[in-house]
Amino acid sequence: MPTISDEEIRKIIMPLMLSGAKMLDKHCPKCGSPLFEKDGRVFCPVCEHRKKQMAGxxxxxxxxxxxxxxxxxxxxxxxxxxxxxxxxxxxxxxxxxxxxxxxxxxx
Ligand SMILES: [Zn+2]
Missing domain, CATH: 4.10.860 (DNA Excision Repair, Uvrb; Chain A)
Structure with a gap:
């Protein structure tokens, strides 16, 4: 069951919504987060954040x-x-x- 934590919602998704990214009506199959579109690019902010964190x-x-x-x-x-x-x-x-x-x- 894909999950995102409250913290991820607060720290990743909320600021993204405020930044003007468009929340799509689709969800990420990996973590269940709503997908976003910004500058013509569709992405999952939670997976991107997790990947970056792991790389760090x-x-x-x-x-x-x-x-x-x-x-x-x-x-x-x-x-x-x-x-x-x-x-x-x-x-x-x-x-x-x-x-x-x-x-x-x-x-
Ligand atoms: Zn995801």
Whole structure:
């Protein structure tokens, strides 16, 4: 059952109505929000907002991973065993980053 929260109605739909976007008589099949039309474009404001929010959260993860990677790159141990572990972790982080980037590039 598709749902939108009261908060989404208050924060996304209400301001949109006030901004002069036209509320259509159709609903989004994914979340049940009314669809809007603005500048000739029909869209679901709730799904767009959710997508943006998710992209924002992923950006945060990416930034933290980059930070960690830089940290690791700046503190390579001399001991070879330790170095190997270090590099393995760096490899994992790079893999993750690549995966995040391909998720984001999906649009
Ligand atoms: Zn929607």
């Amino acid at each position: 959260e992923m950006k945060g993860v990416e930034e933290r991973l980059m930070e960690k990677l830089t940290q690791l790159a700046n503190s390579m141990p001399d001991d070879l065993d330790e170095l190997e572990k270090h590099l393995r972790v760096m490899g994992l982080i790079i893999d993750l980053l690549e995966r995040y980037r391909s998720l984001e590039g999906g649009e």
